[in-house]
Amino acid sequence: MLCDGGPTRQVFYPGKLRDITELTVRSCCQRHRRNYQSSAVVNRPEQSEQVFIERIRAKDPAAWEQLITIYEGRLLAFLEPRVEDRATAEDLVQETFTGFLRSLPHFDDSRSLEKWLFAIAANKLKDHLRRDRRVQSIEAGNEGYEFSQIPVAARARGPSTILDSRERRTKREALLVTILGEELDRLRQNDEWTRLACLELLFVGGFRNKEAAEILGISEQQVANWKHDFQSRLKRHLEAAREDGVTF
């Protein structure tokens, strides 16, 4: 297949065309492969996505129908295994789409549309499960414990303290996203896939050095070296942020 500049150049995809593009353009050329390999694609919306959102904000039914066609399959695949019932999963997909429209005035265009939709779907799912027997039985087994319950210490604090905590958390999260994103982008750009997999196993999966080494078929010493280097780099980033007046 001839390289057409990769999927970022395309503005709107009917579902079928998008699938063909997704399944074939990936191996078209190294240059474009690198372009959309970056986490920027995941973390920041493509320009076409922003145009898409603008059309939906302008109440364009065709754009809305296209959005549904593009995203309904992955949302259904996200929800159905968890609720184990097709009709309920479809209802939750429906609620996700209407939830998206309700949230549209507050949607930050710098966010990824897919991430936003998954976040809405996860919230709808949690609401559904809260109403479901699963949470009730967990409550019964743990003397009133509930996932959604705000801990006692938090409830004892005043609203302004809680708001301060939220604001602090948002700032810390944004800083970590920037720092981690930069470090992980560097690994991707250098095609250091085993190192990336190793760090993900350690820091996201919570695997021990020995387990990560076994999974990846590398030495424990190599895992330890990569872990130490990553932690040192993060520390340096955080120290630099502090020097710039960012509290963390």
Added chain:
Amino acid sequence: MGSQKAEIRLEELEAFLDEALPATRMREIEEAIRQDRNLAEQLRLIIQRRDSGAVSIAEVWRRHRLSCPTRETLGAYLLDTLPTEEARFVRVHLERVGCRYCLANLADLQSRMEASQEQKEAAQRRCLRYFRSSLHHLTHSGDP
């Protein structure tokens, strides 16, 4: 993933709170919480820590999908056209880290690839139903 049953790691509890683990693992953790008060206490402490403004690397990394392959990469993974090392990264991401978002994308890509005519028509009908029932919300979105 059999060995994971024996141990629930702190990072998984974080992901559990965000509905970010595969469905089977979510159910295993739910069951474990019902039976283990210590685990429930750990979960409560995570919520409390988040509430006080703290963030963890695991939580931010997973929630912001900082190492998720793109959908195009997942498509290439399905077609087995990725270089070996990158394909192994994707496999670890899906099978060991258990990224629920990427698993959903992969399942969707696979079902679209393998869909029969009847299944394609069913998907079209579903989309039409979503569209029709949400049209009212579209035309009133942003209204005060």
